[in-house]
Amino acid sequence: MASQEQIQTLLDKQELTELVTRISRAVDRCDDDLLLSCYHPDAYDDHGVFKGSPADFLAHLKRGTMDPSHGPIQHALSNLLFEVDGDVAWGEIYVQSRVVTSQGEVQMGVARYIDRYERRSGEWRIAHRRVILEAARQGFDTSAFVSGSRDRNDPSYEREIAITHPHPSEPAGVS
Numbered sequence: 001m002a003s004q005e006q007i008q009t010l011l012d013k014q015e016l017t018e019l020v021t022r023i024s025r026a027v028d029r030c031d032d033d034l035l036l037s038c039y040h041p042d043a044y045d046d047h048g049v050f051k052g053s054p055a056d057f058l059a060h061l062k063r064g065t066m067d068p069s070h071g072p073i074q075h076a077l078s079n080l081l082f083e084v085d086g087d088v089a090w091g092e093i094y095v096q097s098r099v100v101t102s103q104g105e106v107q108m109g110v111a112r113y114i115d116r117y118e119r120r121s122g123e124w125r126i127a128h129r130r131v132i133l134e135a136a137r138q139g140f141d142t143s144a145f146v147s148g149s150r151d152r153n154d155p156s157y158e159r160e161i162a163i164t165h166p167h168p169s170e171p172a173g174v175s
Contacts, residue, residue, distance in 0.1 A: 072100045
């Protein structure tokens with residue numbers, strides 16, 4: 001029989017799965033409020049060409065990916081791996097983005113989200129997200145993205161973001 005701790009871990013992983021699915025939906029449906037609800041207000045997102053707060057990330061997305069006048073986009077998630085340790089969790093999420101251009105062509109990109117989540121006031125949200133771009137759509141600038149590797153040097157193995165906060169003016173750790 002499963003222990004209460006094992007059941008709680010399964011419930012936490014389900015909540016995290018729904019969280020990363022909601023953020024993809026938020027981008028694909030251009031839903032500002034849903035996007036912001038997936039991050040803690042003091043979170044940090046490293047999306048290669050963009051690095052900063054959730055509010056600034058939303059402003060960045062609204063100039064492109066989350067502009068409803070642009071063609072449809074889909075973020076398809078797979079290989080969702082979560083490690084839960086109390087009120088902190090880490091995730092490695094595989095993602096494929098598909099964009100329909102104005103010419104009707106479908107372009108794809110492949111990436112991974114390396115996330116740190118925190119449960120605050122009983123709610124899981126993203127505290128830190130790093131995007132590892134594996135393959136980019138044609139014409140996409142990849143120079144500012146963190147690189148991955150197929151060994152234990154890959155950023156998915158790092159846990160230092162659990163100790164140091166990306167904003168030097170703000171406290172580290174879970175609040």
